[in-house]
Amino acid sequence: MNNILCFSHLQWNFVYQRPQHLLTRFAKQNKVFYFEEPRSGLSDFYELKLQDGISIIQMFLSDDCENRNLRLKKLVNKILADQHISNYYCWYYTPMALEYTSHLKPAVTIYDSMDELSAFRFAPPQLLELEEQLFKKADIVFTGGYTLYQAKKNRHHNIHPFPSSIDKEHFLAARRNTPDPQDQKNIPHPRLGFYGVIDERFDIELLREIAFSRPDWHFVIIGPVVKIDKKDLPKAQNIHYLGPKKYSELPDYMRHWDIAMVMFAINESTEFISPTKTPEYLAAGLPVISTPIKDVIKPYGEANLVYIADSADSFIAYAEKELTKKCRKKWLMKVDDFLANESWDNTFEKMNLLINNVKKSSQKYV
Template sequence: MEAIAEPRLDMAAKGGGVTVATPVLPEGLSERGTMAAQRKLLDAMLAETGQPSALWYYSPMAMAFSSHLTAKVVVYDCMDELTAFKNAPVLLPLMERRLFKQADLVFTGGVSLYEAKKGRHRSVHAFPSSIDAAHFARARREGREDPADQASIPHPRLGFFGVIDERMDVELVAEAAGLRPDWHFVMLGPVVKIDPASLPRRDNIHWLGGKDYQRLPDYLAGWDVGIMPFALNEATRFISPTKTPEFLAAGAPVVSTAIRDVVRPYGDNGLVEIADGPRDFVDKAAMLMERPREAWLAKVDRHLAAGSWDKTWASMQKMMRDVVLAKSAAGERRGQRPAATAEGAVHV
């Protein structure tokens, strides 16, 4: 492994005008040293590229090295209640309070998260996850080749994909697999923040590890039911799983535990079955295997057609432009020269 003597930024152009700058830091830096190094790298980059017109935050912890920056519009894209996650940084609540003060707009990744944050900022807006529907719809095509590590697994197959961490109810998975030893549970995703040895081991549970995004439709095409066995705990209280509409776009019937943003709207609208406990989980899955899919798929497609990343971004972009225009108008009223519109944005 390469030894890093001095902090540096690795720059990678991703197309569409997007460049990803990844800080690479020496081992052994203190927390203060880590933040100071990132601030220095960020300032050096902006000295070359020019100051951004927008700052877009995914994590409040980035405030520790970027709170001195200014921009025409500052966005906090709050996708999870990060303070509830295992091993969350101690300073995270403080950094989030600072970000709320600096942000012009707060976007949340679900309705439950919106309800939790709406009283903390003047302009909070819910944008439940959209998806690349065309990508996952590839799973509906006939004749897709089963991936090699899945091909030998018998049917019926119940599948999950995503990060495997404290948000998964591994005991539910174990008990469901025990209730139906003739079913096979295909579990895709990296194991994070929990001990892999704690995962249940049965002949009909298959932990296949992380998979490339491009290959996911090939795996989903071979599943009889999609499962979302989330634990009901602090880490899942405000989640809005993107995999819900991804399963639906793939044409996979889904059974989930009672995550609020899955119950509303997917459970309430009959798009996803909501289960309470292992026995109910397997009973709902058995029902889905027998249920005709044509009418259900038509309902799914009508629901998915109402949302897309293009529509989501168009709404976000309009709000950002309104903020810039309002600031310019306020500056003119104070006798200040309005700032020219710039295109650059920094995501931190």
């Protein structure tokens, strides 16, 4: 059993997504320590709690800005000493963690590049330089999609694309009869739903235009609002913001939607994304309409599993087409065939094999 130190830009309980899916599986064979981004505290200290088989570490720093990275380095060293960790792997989701972990000497260094973080709003200016250092330090690199892989494949000798996968059994529950959640049951149909982080990637103007054009359609939006002002979100009687929901609750909401939306704006922050929600929506048995995100067009759009709408007019036209359908049995069979071999379990197995094949002593892989 190996120790895995994971350094992430995401809080464990923020949204259940790629890190949680993968690391809970790695935790069945390893001891996983998940380091969240440092936060402000009254002094320099850390807290450790067990959840989902993971040791989640929250590091706190006093507001004194001096020697921040040196103090974090000392805090990381203390954690390793307190937990009696001497041999370990390092797994990075953010290159920013190198500022206080570059001194560590892991047996294997893994970089899971799930997004192009440098394109996100408020990205630190030093992120690109630190990512270049991480590429040099890493023994193996994964990318969160094929578009991101194409952009980074020449930067490392051992890089592999692993796009968003799926926990099928979890979302198949949305095909069964379940009660409509209390905060959704009084919303009229047809319902067009979206869940995910609502930030600079979310297409606010598209939602505004469609909701205005079709006042009899109702739009259910689930997820936390971050990095944008809530005042900028479109407001209308047919737009319903239900806030964040637990991962376990999502199928109950989706069961009572008519159409699912991948409603991302086309900008630099979405150029390389591979939305996890796409296969999740499909597994739930929902027709999906997406903006032209590259990793949705290929493979889902090309396989005629997802509508690709490049304007409000085309989005409305596809929705009208779906709302008149009486039967989706053939389409659903096609979806199930397409998703048959897709699972986070399979992704874990492939990643684990590649990691185990890394030969640290020679910096080569087999």
